[in-house]
Amino acid sequence: MLSNVSPTVSEAWYNRGNALRNLGRTQEAIASYDQALKFKPDGHEAWYNRGIALGKLGRNQEAIASYDQALKIKPDYHLAWYNRGNALDDLGRFEEAIASYDQALKFKPDKHEAWYGKACCYALQGNIEQALENLQKAINLSPDEWREWAKTDSDFDGIREDERFQALIQ
Structure with missing residues (x-):
């Protein structure tokens, strides 16, 4: 029962x-x-x-x-x-975080938050190319939200002066 x-x-x-x-x-x-x-x-x-x-x-x-x-x-x-x-x-634990975000994207490829999370992890690791690539994907899926977030997010402080980063957030 x-x-x-x-x-x-x-x-x-x-x-x-x-x-x-x-x-x-x-x-x-x-x-x-x-x-x-x-x-x-x-x-x-x-x-x-x-x-x-x-x-x-x-x-x-x-x-x-x-x-x-x-x-x-x-x-x-x-x-x-x-x-x-x-x-x-x-x-x-950035590598593990990226792997988890990758799993989220495997099941929901348009999960823009996961693309942004990956961009943050890569930026914090100093991997500029991957940070920019993933930030671009997040911005493509939700331009207003992630462009604004990236402007002040301290995770990007290490790449903030990069011309490509500047172009992405404009």
Whole structure:
């Protein structure tokens, strides 16, 4: 009988977690996602949203572990790959971040945020060519957004004076 109840109970905990996260009550949201996962351990969205909440608290290593759990269940979950890349980027693990962004792009090639994330990682590594190439792709997909972001994003400070970078953000 419990198996008939579990999805509903899991869903209630999951929805509670989302509501708490939206209210900025992040720690409580994580606890709710944990409860949802007790009833439905294969809930990829609960793992994913748990990762988002952990990331908001700066607990990037734990966030990565949550994204990894979501990806074990749903390997083509581009949002989990993308946010995993962000957490790795925040930890300065640029090669791993780029690999995660690449996975997100494998499943959603027009994920302009992932192209931008890759550009940032490459810029922080001093790889100007790859930074510019990926920034160009992000700008092609969402010109107003990424051109403006790149103008002030400190990730590009190392290449800011490059003429090609200047041309891209004009």
